Each structure stands twice: as C-alpha cells, then as structure tokens.
Amino acid sequence: MSDEDNDNEPLIRKAEVLSGKPNLKESLKIPHVVGSDFGGEHKYRYSPPERGCGGLNTWVSIAVAVPCSAAATFYNKWLLHDVPYPLLATLGQLFVLTVSTQVARHTTGLFTSGDGASRMTWGRYVFRTAPISVLLATQMLMSNFALGRLPVTLFRMLASTQLLWFALGMILFGFEPKARSSAVHFVASTFALILICISTARNSEATGVIEQLCSSALFSLQILLSATNMTEERALEGSNGIARPLSMPAAVCHAAPGALIMVLILWISSEAGKTNWDQVYEVGLPAVFFNGFLCFASMLCDSVVQSSAPLPLISIANAASDSVVVLGGTLVLNEKIGWGSVVGLVVAWATSLLYRRAREDTDPQAQSPAWQRRDWVSQDRVSSMVETGDLILFTSTPSLTAKGIGSAGVRIATFSSYDHVALVLKTQEGEVFLIEALAEGASVNEWHYFQEQGWHEDYSRVVLRRLTWPAGGRNGAAGGTVGRGTLSQFADGVKGRRYALDLCGLLFGTGWRNWEDPERTFSCSEIVAEGYKFLGLLPSKTCAARFVPGDFAEGRQLGLPQGASLGSEVKIYFPGRWDGFEQAAEFVMRSF
Numbered sequence: 282m283s284d285e286d287n288d289n290e291p292l293i294r295k296a297e298v299l300s301g302k303p304n305l306k307e308s309l310k311i312p313h314v315v316g317s318d319f320g321g322e323h324k325y326r327y328s329p330p331e332r333g334c335g336g337l338n339t340w341v342s343i344a345v346a347v348p349c350s351a352a353a354t355f356y357n358k359w360l361l362h363d364v365p366y367p368l369l370a371t372l373g374q375l376f377v378l379t380v381s382t383q384v385a386r387h388t389t390g391l392f393t394s395g396d397g398a399s400r401m402t403w404g405r406y407v408f409r410t411a412p413i414s415v416l417l418a419t420q421m422l423m424s425n426f427a428l429g430r431l432p433v434t435l436f437r438m439l440a441s442t443q444l445l446w447f448a449l450g451m452i453l454f455g456f457e458p459k460a461r462s463s464a465v466h467f468v469a470s471t472f473a474l475i476l477i478c479i480s481t482a483r484n485s486e487a488t489g490v491i492e493q494l495c496s497s498a499l500f501s502l503q504i505l506l507s508a509t510n511m512t513e514e515r516a517l518e519g520s521n522g523i524a525r526p527l528s529m530p531a532a533v534c535h536a537a538p539g540a541l542i543m544v545l546i547l548w549i550s551s552e553a554g555k556t557n558w559d560q561v562y563e564v565g566l567p568a569v570f571f572n573g574f575l576c577f578a579s580m581l582c583d584s585v586v587q588s589s590a591p592l593p594l595i596s597i598a599n600a601a602s603d604s605v606v607v608l609g610g611t612l613v614l615n616e617k618i619g620w621g622s623v624v625g626l627v628v629a630w631a632t633s634l635l636y637r638r639a640r641e642d643t644d645p646q647a648q649s650p651a652w653q654r655r656d657w658v659s660q661d662r663v664s665s666m667v668e669t670g671d672l673i674l675f676t677s678t679p680s681l682t683a684k685g686i687g688s689a690g691v692r693i694a695t696f697s698s699y700d701h702v703a704l705v706l707k708t709q710e711g712e713v714f715l716i717e718a719l720a721e722g723a724s725v726n727e728w729h730y731f732q733e734q735g736w737h738e739d740y741s742r743v744v745l746r747r748l749t750w751p752a753g754g755r756n757g758a759a760g761g762t763v764g765r766g767t768l769s770q771f772a773d774g775v776k777g778r779r780y781a782l783d784l785c786g787l788l789f790g791t792g793w794r795n796w797e798d799p800e801r802t803f804s805c806s807e808i809v810a811e812g813y814k815f816l817g818l819l820p821s822k823t824c825a826a827r828f829v830p831g832d833f834a835e836g837r838q839l840g841l842p843q844g845a846s847l848g849s850e851v852k853i854y855f856p857g858r859w860d861g862f863e864q865a866a867e868f869v870m871r872s873f
Contacts, residue, residue: 346582351605353579367425377573382534414539416503423496430489434610445470446501456866473629480621592637675701676742697831786826
C-alpha cells in the first residue's frame, strides 16, 4: 500500500460534545473546563452520583415538582378560558422566562459560569440559538392554542405520548445507543396515542389535537437541537468545553430572548388590535405574568428532578404529575375520559419507564469517566490492537445538507444507531487501512489519516468491533493467517469502484455479481459484507447488498461460522475531543 492509495476522503460531518455530573445548582450551570487527552492531566472533577432510587433530596424535589407542574397546567387553562388570547399568554410566559433566567444568569451565575459573557462571535451565537428560539416560540404557542381548545385531561394525556417523537428524534440525531429497541417503544407509544385518540380525542376539536401533537413534536425537536447546537460549541460561555449536562433552564436562558421578540411581533401584528382589554383588566394583567412565573417554577422544578433522579424515577415522576392533572380534570372539572384513554395512558407510562430503564445501564453519569472505562479506547491505541477483519462503525451527526439528511434517513429507515461501516485491513508491516465505500467511490484509507485530516470531528460516535477467528482460519490456515493476509487482494480489486445502493438486493436479496466484476458498485455495508464473503466469514451465495450498517452492530446476528464472532462495541476516543457525546444524549433522555 502506498500513499497514493489514500486519495479519497470520506464525506463526513462535524459535532462536538459535553460531559459532567448534575446537582441542584450545578446542574443548571454551564461551567468552563480545561480539555485533556488520554493519559494526561485531567483538570476537572468527576464524582458519579449514587445509584439506586435517589436520595432524600430527589424525593423532595419530586414532591415539589409534581404539584407545581399540575398547578401550572390548571392555572394556564383557567387563564386561557377567562382571557382567550393564546399569544398574550405566551408573551407573558416568555417575558417572565426571559427576565428570570437572565437575572439569575447575570447575578447568581445559576445558569452560567465566569463572567457570563458570550465569548463566541455574535453571528455564531445567533446561528446556534436562533433555531432553538424559533422552536421554543412555536412550541409554546401551539401548546397554548391546544390547551385553549382541549379538555385539560386530554391535553395532558396526549403530552404523555411524547416518547413517540423522542424515539424517532434520538435516532434521527444520532443520539440513540439502542436503536433497535427504540422500534418497540415507538410502536408502543403509537399504540397508546391511537387508543387515546379513539377513546377521548374523537369527541374533541380536531384542530386542538393536531396542535398538541405538533407541540409535542416541536418540543422534542427543540430538546434535540439544544443538545446538538449548544453542546457542539463547547458551551456558549467559553472555548474549553461543557463540564456538565445541559439543563432546560440553561437552554431557555439563551433561547427565550429570541422567542420573546418573535412572539411580540406576532402579537402586535395579529392579536393586539383584537384584544378586549376590559376583559384582560377584569382578570388582571398580573395574572398573565403570574402564569409565566408558574411556567418558570415548573420548568425549574422539573429540571432539578431530571438532573438528580435515576432515569426510571423521572418516568415515575412524570406519571405522577400526569395522574394529578387527569384526576383533577376528571373530579374537579367533570371532564370525561374513556377507558381506552386510561389504557393508553398506562401504556404510555409503562413504555416511558421501560425505555429509560433499558438505558439506565448506559447512563454516562452512572459510569466512570471515559479514560477509566473498558468500553473506551484511545485512538492512538487502535493501530496496535486491531487486526484484519475488525469493523469500525460510525454515527454521523445531523446536518441540513443532502448528505446529512441521507445519513439520518439511513438510521431512521433501518432503526440503527449507525449509518456507515468500514472494514479493517492490517498489513504485515503493521499499517492499518480502512476499506470503505464513500460517495466518491470505494477507497482504502490509512487509519492515521483519520485524525490527522480531522475526519473524526465529523462523526459523533465511532466504535470498534474486534473479530475473533475460528481456530483453523480460512482454508485451514492456523489463526486465519491466509484469510487475513489475502484481504489486500480484495482491497486492491475494489478500490475506485463507484458508490451505488442496490435497492433490489437490499429489498429482495437478489443480485449475485462477483466482486471482481469491474461494473460492480458498492455501498458501505455491501463492501464490508463482500469482504467477509472473501474471507469466508459469510456464505459465498449471500447477497451482500442486503446488509445495512446496523447489521454489523452489537446485538445483530450475522451468521458467522462456528468459532468466529464479533466482540462488544468499544468506543474510540480521539484526543483533543471532549468525550461527552453520551452526556448530550443523556440530556435528551432526561428532558421529556
């Protein structure tokens, strides 16, 4: 292999990350940290939280958060009934959110650290926060419009099925570590939503139901975009990284001013001239602002629970809050709900609980830092530990480009955490190459170029799966020497082939072109499967085009011969990059 063999560069995207440990005040901060490399000096502290069902402070937080959330919902419903102006109600909420978070930010350092001054350029700051501001404003407007039209019980039951949108969004944004199981939870949440709609929503205004569903979808997108945009910049408060998971108040602190301006313009242009001010004054303008205060208090209490409680306990707290609202609406407001809605609500609670419970073992706060964990390996150790036949899987971060949307589409269509895969080739001289199919065509790239060229910065997750060969290897060669050594022949033969997706092979498992056919095209997973066929690890008559990147992930069955197996996924840490992508995913898991 010569240097000229490595001309093709992969098409990849960029992401950065955050990490940390929450508590009551610290969970709401965005502090400075000093970055570090594996084996270097770590200039920040890490202390994992206690496992179990949470301490006394957690239960006290839940005891406060549940009635506070219910009170905010009922008060907002009352206000929209007596003052039927959703834009005005949203304006009051955003005004209080903006003032409260900004005052706390600049006086107490509650949502920030240091001097609280943004050190990135204003253009980049606006670029990162403006989309979140748009989503925040639209989501709150939709929510208030829906609450004005729907019974409070139906409003809350529809909100309980938010997991449906988060399950899709987690895969779409590349945050989902267990994409295959998300399909089950997505189906269960959809079933719960259908039961609620058939039983109760059919007697309600369809517009309100649609608005509430849109509000839930926008809320999930807002959380996902906050985790992506705000953590990618290594915090809006400096250049060295985020040491702790982002919180909702911290995200709102940056997004609320823009949302307030948007809603103010909408209110002036549409609702202000039609407002019956006598009706507003009869209720009292302070009531509008008190509604905003309850919204802020509810968000703050929920954030404390989300930052301190174990993942399953968050679902239990949400279920308790939903129960208070549904029982209050039924017993006090005499709202009627069908038994189908009750079943749907229970299914939604159970699905949320099981979803978080399944991910509790991967909760990064409950584990040691990356450099102390066995499921992480430094990039500079990869060359010494890999062998021919090992696999490297990639998760591309979201991007509003054709390629970014395509990568996200692959994850959604296959319900997989990964959208790209490469096959490792190690020469007798110890050089490590990646055999992969990229948009430019099939290529063979040296591993050390991966970091030198900054390609790793365009992937949010890179994992290694090591191959264990049969004792006899291919063709009876001890240790697989012949099989591993001859893979270079395959690499030389496929290099430069065009990239294409064989839809017939993918959908129907047809297509038997030999890899040596000069007209043969490859997708990333197809070239890896063809390489495994060449090594004798897959049957020769297997259609390589039917494979997708997720088929090579942990938990999938490839049908390797007896004695051959792929090991657990080991995340690759790249020095100079913050190792907190999982913590960003945790912020999402804790926020619905």
